[in-house]
Amino acid sequence: MKKKIIIGSIVLLVAACIAYLLKNKVDDMFLLKKYAEVFDKKNISENFRSLQDQYPSIKFNKSSQPYSVPKNILGNDIFPKDFVFKNKIYNVSEEIKKRAITSLLMIKDGKVIAEYYYRNNQKQKPVIIFSGTKSIISLLTGIAYEKRYIESLEDPVVKYVPALKGTVYEKVKIQNLLDMSSGVNWSEDYGDIRSDVVQSILSTLKGSLNDYPKRMTRKRPQGIYNQYTSMDTQVLSMVIAGATNQSIQDFFKNSLWDKIYAEDDAYFLVDKKGNPLAYGGLIISTRDWSKIGLLMLNGGKNSKGESIFSEKWIKESITPTKSQLMPGKRSNSDSEEGYKNQWWFPINREGMDFSAIGIYGQTLYINPKRKIIIASNSAYADYTEDPTGDSRRLKMFQAIAQHTDSIITAKENSKR
Structure with a gap:
């Protein structure tokens, strides 16, 4: 019995x-x-403007003394008619429409020369920039490093995040996080429910995203291969928080957000435990995102001449030195674009240009030689089915920058 x-x-x-x-x-x-x-074709544009209402988030208030970038709006002739990508001619106007661009703001010599909004987007509306957030986390790393919160970029993660002792990230160097060369096992396939990126999103919706590294494994030694790994950025945010003894949201607000004198409110999506999605959760207006580009063009100084981070940090961030980070097809990277410190470099760089890039078409393009910034949002529903979409968009922005520069130069010469 x-x-x-x-x-x-x-x-x-x-x-x-x-x-x-x-x-x-x-x-x-x-x-x-x-x-x-969220990515349904019918509602994707509006969803990208309202994720802060659909999911837990932290609000960052606009400045009580907002800075508006001076304007010198030019005509539509600043856009070229066509551009060439992979030996094929594309029409600029058609690309803007087909790739569902919702905003395009262009700055030349410190002044807004073009500002367009599409698909019911508005200038005051914050929009999710997804992985464009990573480049901002990189800047926060630079600030923490230059303020000596982080002693060395060669320091291992565990020095600042004891909770990751015994995990695959324990001995990974901070610089290898910045360069996405951690060597961990990671799949960034949004179409596979079993992929790490989808499972990490599930961790966000159910509990703590910061716990996800504890279940990860190693694929190869660190520092030898550039593999796009969103979790590297999330761990980087944990390093910043541990080093500064501040939450990443507080450090962001005090060290960067308050320094750009934002015109509009912004939001950070958070997990169930209140941890910001540092790998892709910032919601910010196109105008305020463009001010990050201005910081990069102006040697790390804001509109009041205050130094937020150094010109040296910028130079090191946009100058790849290791073979796995160089632009072009290579055996030690899963991308043809170059990469360093969470910034992207076009396959064929022009004027030392570089970009912050987020899925579904979010782009902050910066061309130091031409002193041009293009901040753009998009709700490109077919993004995951267009493997060359990011490369083509960068090529279009290069063409726009070159054409605009030539138009302005010609107009200036005609006045002499």
Whole structure:
């Protein structure tokens, strides 16, 4: 009789475990289905402007003394008619429409020369920039380093994040996080429910994104291969928080947000524990995003001449030195674009140009030689089915920068 009771209890326990797993699976699928609806073609533009209302977020108030970039609006002739990408001619106006660009703001010599909004977007509206957030986390790393919160970029993660002791990230150097050369196992496939990026999103929706590294494994030694790994940036934010003894949101507000004298409110998406999605959760207006570009062009100084980070940090960030980071096709990277310190470099650089890039078309393009910035948002629903989309967009912005510069130069010469 006792044996039957034990067997019966085991059967009930197994059944309970199966029911629990099935329920968790159903709950997970429901959460991911709801998240996937964000990218529905019919509502994607509006969703990208309202994620702060759909998911937990932290608000950053606009400045009480907002800075508006001076304007010198020019005509539509600053855009070239066409540009060439991979030996094929593309029409600029058609690309803007087909790739669902929702904003395009252009700065030349410190003045706004063009500002366009499409698909019901508005100048005051903050928009999710997804992985464009990574470049901002890089700047926060530079600030923490230059203020000596971080002693060395060669320091291992565990020095500042003891919670990651015993994990795959324990001995990874900070510089290798910046360069996405950590060597960890990671899949960035948004179309695969089992991929790390999707599972990390699930961790965000259910609990703590910062716990996800504890389940990760190593693929190769660090520092030899550039593989796009969003979790490297999330761990970088944990390093900043540990080094400064401030939450990443507080350090962002005090060290960067308050220094650009924002015109509009911004938001940071957070997980269930209140940790910001440092790898892709910043929601910011196109105008205020362009001010990050101005900092990069102006040697790290803001509109009041205050130094936020050094020109040396900028130069080091946009000058790749290791083979896996150089632009062009290479065996030690999963991308043809170059990469360093969470910034992207076009395959064929022009004027030392570089960009912050987020999925679905978010781009902050900066050309130091031509003193041009292009801040742009997009709601390109077919993004995941267009593997050359980012490269083509960078090529279009290069063409716009070159054409604009030539038009302005010609007009200036005609006045002499």
